[in-house]
Amino acid sequence: MNGQETIRVEISDHKRIGRLADRAFSILGLFATTVGLAVLLVLLIDVFIDGYPRLGWDFLTQYPSRKPENAGILSAWVGTAWLMVLTALIAFPLGVASATYLEEYGRKSWLTGFIEINIANLAGVPSIIYGLLGLGLFVRGLNLGRSVLAGAATLAILVLPIVILASRESIRAIPASIREASYALGASKWQTIRHQVLPAAMPGILTGTILAMSRAIGETAPLITIGALTYVAFVPTPPVSLEPPFIHPQGLFDAFTALPIQVFNWVSRPQKAFSINAAAGIIILLIITFVMNGIAVYLRHRYQKKIRW
Amino acid sequence: MHRHFEEELTRLKERILKMGALVETQIAASIKALVERDTALAKQTIQNDHLVNAMDVEIDEDCIRLLALYQPAARDLRFITTAMKITTDLERMSDLAEDICERSIELAEEPLLKPYIDLPRMAEAAQKMVREALDAFVNKDATLARRVCAEDEFIDDLTQQIFRELLSYMTENPATITRAIRISFVSKYIERIGDHATNIAEMVVYLVEGKIIRHTKV
Amino acid sequence: MHRHFEEELTRLKERILKMGALVETQIAASIKALVERDTALAKQTIQNDHLVNAMDVEIDEDCIRLLALYQPAARDLRFITTAMKITTDLERMSDLAEDICERSIELAEEPLLKPYIDLPRMAEAAQKMVREALDAFVNKDATLARRVCAEDEFIDDLTQQIFRELLSYMTENPATITRAIRISFVSKYIERIGDHATNIAEMVVYLVEGKIIRHTKV
Amino acid sequence: MIEGALFLSALLSVFITVGIIGVLLFETVSFFGEVSILDFLTDTEWTPLFADKHFGILPLFTGTFLTTLIAMAVSLPIGLISAIYLSEYASDRLRTTAKPFLEILAAIPTVVYGYFALLFVTPLLQKIIPDLSGFNALSPGIVMGIMIIPIISSLSEDAMHAVPNGLREGGYALGSTRLQVALRVVLPAAFSGVAASFILGISRAVGETMIVAVAAGLQPRLTLNPFVPVETVTAYIVQVSLGDTPAGTIEYRTIFAAGMSLFVVTFLLNIISYSLRKRFREVYE
Amino acid sequence: MDAAFHVQKLNVFYGKKQALRDVNMEIPAKAVTAVIGPSGCGKSTFVRCLNRMNDLVPGFRVEGSILYQGKDIYSRGMDVIDVRRKIGMVFQKPNPFPKSIYENIAYGLRIQGVKNKEKIDTVVEESLKKAAIWEEVKDRLPQSALSLSGGQQQRLCIARALAVAPEVLLLDEPTSAIDPIATGRIEELLRELKESYTIVIVTHNMQQAARISDITGFFLMGELVEFDPTSRMFTNPKDSRTEDYITGRFG
Amino acid sequence: MDAAFHVQKLNVFYGKKQALRDVNMEIPAKAVTAVIGPSGCGKSTFVRCLNRMNDLVPGFRVEGSILYQGKDIYSRGMDVIDVRRKIGMVFQKPNPFPKSIYENIAYGLRIQGVKNKEKIDTVVEESLKKAAIWEEVKDRLPQSALSLSGGQQQRLCIARALAVAPEVLLLDEPTSAIDPIATGRIEELLRELKESYTIVIVTHNMQQAARISDITGFFLMGELVEFDPTSRMFTNPKDSRTEDYITGRFG
Numbered sequence A: 001m002n003g004q005e006t007i008r009v010e011i012s013d014h015k016r017i018g019r020l021a022d023r024a025f026s027i028l029g030l031f032a033t034t035v036g037l038a039v040l041l042v043l044l045i046d047v048f049i050d051g052y053p054r055l056g057w058d059f060l061t062q063y064p065s066r067k068p069e070n071a072g073i074l075s076a077w078v079g080t081a082w083l084m085v086l087t088a089l090i091a092f093p094l095g096v097a098s099a100t101y102l103e104e105y106g107r108k109s110w111l112t113g114f115i116e117i118n119i120a121n122l123a124g125v126p127s128i129i130y131g132l133l134g135l136g137l138f139v140r141g142l143n144l145g146r147s148v149l150a151g152a153a154t155l156a157i158l159v160l161p162i163v164i165l166a167s168r169e170s171i172r173a174i175p176a177s178i179r180e181a182s183y184a185l186g187a188s189k190w191q192t193i194r195h196q197v198l199p200a201a202m203p204g205i206l207t208g209t210i211l212a213m214s215r216a217i218g219e220t221a222p223l224i225t226i227g228a229l230t231y232v233a234f235v236p237t238p239p240v241s242l243e244p245p246f247i248h249p250q251g252l253f254d255a256f257t258a259l260p261i262q263v264f265n266w267v268s269r270p271q272k273a274f275s276i277n278a279a280a281g282i283i284i285l286l287i288i289t290f291v292m293n294g295i296a297v298y299l300r301h302r303y304q305k306k307i308r309w
Numbered sequence B, C: 001m002h003r004h005f006e007e008e009l010t011r012l013k014e015r016i017l018k019m020g021a022l023v024e025t026q027i028a029a030s031i032k033a034l035v036e037r038d039t040a041l042a043k044q045t046i047q048n049d050h051l052v053n054a055m056d057v058e059i060d061e062d063c064i065r066l067l068a069l070y071q072p073a074a075r076d077l078r079f080i081t082t083a084m085k086i087t088t089d090l091e092r093m094s095d096l097a098e099d100i101c102e103r104s105i106e107l108a109e110e111p112l113l114k115p116y117i118d119l120p121r122m123a124e125a126a127q128k129m130v131r132e133a134l135d136a137f138v139n140k141d142a143t144l145a146r147r148v149c150a151e152d153e154f155i156d157d158l159t160q161q162i163f164r165e166l167l168s169y170m171t172e173n174p175a176t177i178t179r180a181i182r183i184s185f186v187s188k189y190i191e192r193i194g195d196h197a198t199n200i201a202e203m204v205v206y207l208v209e210g211k212i213i214r215h216t217k218v
Numbered sequence D: 001m002i003e004g005a006l007f008l009s010a011l012l013s014v015f016i017t018v019g020i021i022g023v024l025l026f027e028t029v030s031f032f033g034e035v036s037i038l039d040f041l042t043d044t045e046w047t048p049l050f051a052d053k054h055f056g057i058l059p060l061f062t063g064t065f066l067t068t069l070i071a072m073a074v075s076l077p078i079g080l081i082s083a084i085y086l087s088e089y090a091s092d093r094l095r096t097t098a099k100p101f102l103e104i105l106a107a108i109p110t111v112v113y114g115y116f117a118l119l120f121v122t123p124l125l126q127k128i129i130p131d132l133s134g135f136n137a138l139s140p141g142i143v144m145g146i147m148i149i150p151i152i153s154s155l156s157e158d159a160m161h162a163v164p165n166g167l168r169e170g171g172y173a174l175g176s177t178r179l180q181v182a183l184r185v186v187l188p189a190a191f192s193g194v195a196a197s198f199i200l201g202i203s204r205a206v207g208e209t210m211i212v213a214v215a216a217g218l219q220p221r222l223t224l225n226p227f228v229p230v231e232t233v234t235a236y237i238v239q240v241s242l243g244d245t246p247a248g249t250i251e252y253r254t255i256f257a258a259g260m261s262l263f264v265v266t267f268l269l270n271i272i273s274y275s276l277r278k279r280f281r282e283v284y285e
Numbered sequence E, F: 001m002d003a004a005f006h007v008q009k010l011n012v013f014y015g016k017k018q019a020l021r022d023v024n025m026e027i028p029a030k031a032v033t034a035v036i037g038p039s040g041c042g043k044s045t046f047v048r049c050l051n052r053m054n055d056l057v058p059g060f061r062v063e064g065s066i067l068y069q070g071k072d073i074y075s076r077g078m079d080v081i082d083v084r085r086k087i088g089m090v091f092q093k094p095n096p097f098p099k100s101i102y103e104n105i106a107y108g109l110r111i112q113g114v115k116n117k118e119k120i121d122t123v124v125e126e127s128l129k130k131a132a133i134w135e136e137v138k139d140r141l142p143q144s145a146l147s148l149s150g151g152q153q154q155r156l157c158i159a160r161a162l163a164v165a166p167e168v169l170l171l172d173e174p175t176s177a178i179d180p181i182a183t184g185r186i187e188e189l190l191r192e193l194k195e196s197y198t199i200v201i202v203t204h205n206m207q208q209a210a211r212i213s214d215i216t217g218f219f220l221m222g223e224l225v226e227f228d229p230t231s232r233m234f235t236n237p238k239d240s241r242t243e244d245y246i247t248g249r250f251g
């Protein structure tokens, strides 16, 4: 090759620079990666230092109050619990069903293509827009009022795309060969889905659902938008009781508040004492969020390792 | 697959042994027919040659089939190619036994020239060579194979001796010429049988050691 | 790979042709030595046999190498196995030429029995068979190959005729016996050369048609 | 039968979109019955809650634009560099431990970030920039940037990680340095995936509500000065929702009009991001 | 040899594209039939027609007939599920279900509604034995099938197919994702299975066809060029295109 | 034959696991050396040592020496980048960069800082010609390399390796992901390239080793059992383990 000699000459300089850049970048990269983690640490420490003094049993068992030192999060966490259970009950079956349809039944057509883009888009719609939808549709349109049900429905719709996407990913990861194997044994389509596809996809689906719920738990804006109260001194009627009629669906229609709203409420107040309450509330919120995420990460990790197609 | 292929190889080996046994029988029968002037046996033996021929073709086709289907290498390949060559030699031996029978039929129609003493000895030696060569083949025994090659000397010497003896007969009494020539042919045939056994032995050495020793004496 | 393998096959074919040419030369030289009582040529020809032997071993190893390395099937496989057998026949022809030379050296030391007329004709016919058999091989010409098989008749007849003639010499004059027998051996050798050419031709038919026709006359 | 039920569930997502657009459109149309679109798009003041009502969306959008800009200025370089680092330099152990931790950043409820921006970052910044007001665009912008880092680093890293190892080996076998492989082989190969993560990050920033609602102030202002209070589109909606604005009033309708604008912008961003991701998948999955 | 399948004038289309052209073939029962040919010649299409696996492919259309035991499997009255149960299939990549070894084998019975635990146990053991993998897995039946090696997985898939008592076993390049030693074991197994099953195997590996099959079909661009006993095919094929392919001179 | 590599007492470890044991080998220059052996015997490990590709593997450790043209490539003074440039490598799966065909070839020059367009053009053309793919791609150089077929992609990868003017070409099962016809073409190509390059090829396919190599090394459990001319190896190997492997009796 004629130009080889000249190429060699050019190289040596180039090589040295290349080496240096390489070294420099590895330091820069480590720095960039730690920045985020450092901020996270600072945030946690800050919140913890601020909120720790306020944590205690009565913080969990008292209703909010105008006096910061008396104020607790009872109505908030009960409301959140209500919301989470209802949201999961709505979002999970709908999400899995929808994902199953799209992956297993949906022939490639303009409609499925459209549904697909639509879901991807919904996943990116700002949560506050869902709040507006909830406000327009559930609170006003269906006249559910500012109830737990309206809130849960709103959150369910908000996380539905996440559940669907995660479920689809998970279902799609089941190789076609598994389906073919099932058909080749004389299984019907539904048998194949029911016995092979869904069970195999379930870890992924659950992971996605848990992540979705951990997202829902921290959502504030949509709840504010549909008009969740920021100051609630009661809890919704428990759904079951020991006296007849045992089941009390009316709890669904009670007004409610939720943890993040409570936190927001306290943050928005100028008094320092309320910020402490806010920090304490944040600690609780973060603990729940982290635990859920932890479970999800663990699940994902575990199954990713185990199943190699 | 390897078990199946191994079975095929074993079957091939057995067939070759069977062919070898048949050829030995042919040789023995031909000499018996000669010595005992048994024309019927000679004819029967000539008849039987087609069995050997059939086996030759069969084994050949088998070898080619094995080469085509199993693509053998190394030891297996040497075994199969050797088998192909061995059957050629065996088949020729049978042809030579047939030739002996033909001569013995002719000789049986004429008066006995002299009692056969050396010819049966030669034939026995040749038969032994054949048997040993095939034993060497079956047991992949290169030492035995080399010994077989050495034994050929003996037969060659005997052939010379017989020829000289026959020459003297002929010169003494021209009436014996035709018979003497026939007998000399027979000895030639036996000698060639020994040569073929030597060929087989040489191929066994190749099979075992992967070394072609044929012609190395030249 | 196929181009390379094809080249190897071509090279193999060329080698076989070269070996064939060499064998033809050997046969021609041996007959020439006989007819012209040229002992020097005879010795030279005997010498040259080792060339043929070397080619035999070489081609054999080549064939086995090709079988081991390229795992041929169908046509290619038939070609290579045929090649392995053809060289055996060619090598035997050269051995027979050597035998002719040995006899011609012996004959040259004795007075001429009679001018050779039929033997050169036979030798020519045999040579032609060899040439044609190899032509058939190269051109994958089964028709030609079958014709070669038919030509063998002619040589066999001549052998018979020569033998009868020699018998009469011997009976008339016992002093000629040794020479006559030697000459009869020569004719036998040529006949066998023809047989080997027939073998080659039969294998060519197998190569082309995938059908083993050997022994089918039996 | 089963198929039908499943199909209806799948269709639900379409109904949701229809619902969103329907609700937004319904109120927005009534809104534009009272306010001209021209005013809405060109008026430089947004004072629907005052007596002197102005309905210019621009101040809200500059607020959004400003905080987004700051957030991206923080998250984009950090996220990308850390993605490259994690994917190409870090050991597998570091990668698998660092990623979930980074992802925690994205999982923290935004109201927590709001708290952090207002009560930690702003006071800190005020020590460096004395005339920074208590509510400003800078602090929530930075915090939002931090929040978006994992979206960019994690998704970009995913994309880069999905690039088959064979490509890297191909690069190394030609005598490349690590950086050359990262920048010239892996990054281009993962480009559409990386770009999709950027756009998604922007979309997240645009739609982010609580951080700005808490820490940016609630004063619509047409400015690009990051040191003064501003109000974003999202914060405005929260502001109105917190009050007890009765349905049917013009104030009530403004939040739908603002929501509609927000929806349109994020919609466009999402579609772009979606098609980029799709392209990436087609190549590597 | 009795014919298990009579394929008559089979034409197969994917949308407008014709994948098989006028294929006629009599597949012998209780023998190994190999299907060879260059990539894209229609081998997979062909075997997948034999148990109607291709029904699932959009745009797939078939003309002509495939008689199995005298009945056209594509005729109206035929129950696809039943066809597939009788005519089992094993695929290129081992595809065990991500369940226990036991459940993999039991699945075929369960979907047929078999509940009897003892019966299932028996069938599991028998199938694993037939597939020559029982010894290797008998102590770990409750473990995940994914913990097996590739070669073991493929034998498990064969066992799984055998569990529903099929009469035919179709295999589409069953060893192409498996190392040579495991391949040897599976070839051995197929040879044993042909005592009781009709086996049709697609293979890219001509040598494999040579080693294990009794009869071989050579496809080229959707046509069945030659269908002959394997030993004949590999020593002396009739068609020059077969000869070219077999000797590596194709293309 | 001159030796290009002198491998002496090579021991390789992955963490605690020893992957190669006391390997001694003289790899001839301008010839094709094949490396065969059962899965996991260390073939890939061995060739990847020859251009230090294994440096990237965590836990990798090497003892002994590999002299290339007399210099130990693992010695301190050696520049890895330079070693890799001189000793090119082609992998099992074709791995073209997702760029244009042209840019794939140009890449190697660009990272060396070559800017001159004409020079790059020349090298691109030459390399593609050497890899016998120029005719197929010359009219579509700006198209994505991913639009090529698998076999073409692999030849492109060979061209890419040739573009940086290496002296050695290492290939790790270069045809195992490619159909037989494309494989034939690549084998042909390798045979041509050995005129100018030292070639070392790992292959699972013994027949491939037989067809194209001049000399073959047989590995077993990390040991070099036999290293002999290919024709000897396949007709008459020295070691009985080699014999067993070659004749398929292994395991």
Ligand SMILES: Nc1ncnc2c1ncn2[C@@H]1O[C@H](COP(=O)(O)OP(=O)(O)OP(=O)(O)O)[C@@H](O)[C@H]1O
Residues within 6 Å of the ligand: E014, E015, E017, E018, E019, E037, E038, E039, E040, E041, E042, E043, E044, E045, E046, E057, E204
């Ligand atoms: N689902 C499909 N849609 C359209 N065409 C198809 C489909 N499946 C296969 N084909 C086409 O039909 C022809 C035959 O394909 P088939 O898979 O049967 O080939 P094959 O012989 O099995 O090849 P391979 O050896 O690569 O597996 C090919 O040209 C292929 O492109």
Ligand SMILES: Nc1ncnc2c1ncn2[C@@H]1O[C@H](COP(=O)(O)OP(=O)(O)OP(=O)(O)O)[C@@H](O)[C@H]1O
Residues within 6 Å of the ligand: F014, F015, F017, F018, F019, F037, F038, F039, F040, F041, F042, F043, F044, F045, F046, F057, F204
């Ligand atoms: N990165 C690694 N870490 C630990 N062990 C490894 C690594 N790579 C290879 N090994 C081990 O080293 C041994 C040799 O592996 P290598 O990949 O060289 O085998 P191979 O002969 O190329 O096998 P194959 O034919 O399957 O490619 C194997 O036992 C393998 O498990």
Ligand SMILES: [Mg+2]
Residues within 6 Å of the ligand: E043, E044, E045, E172
């Ligand atoms: Mg196929």
Ligand SMILES: [Mg+2]
Residues within 6 Å of the ligand: F043, F044, F045, F172
């Ligand atoms: Mg390897």
Ligand SMILES: O=P([O-])([O-])[O-]
Residues within 6 Å of the ligand: B092, B192, C092, C192
């Ligand atoms: O036929 P022969 O081998 O003895 O020449």
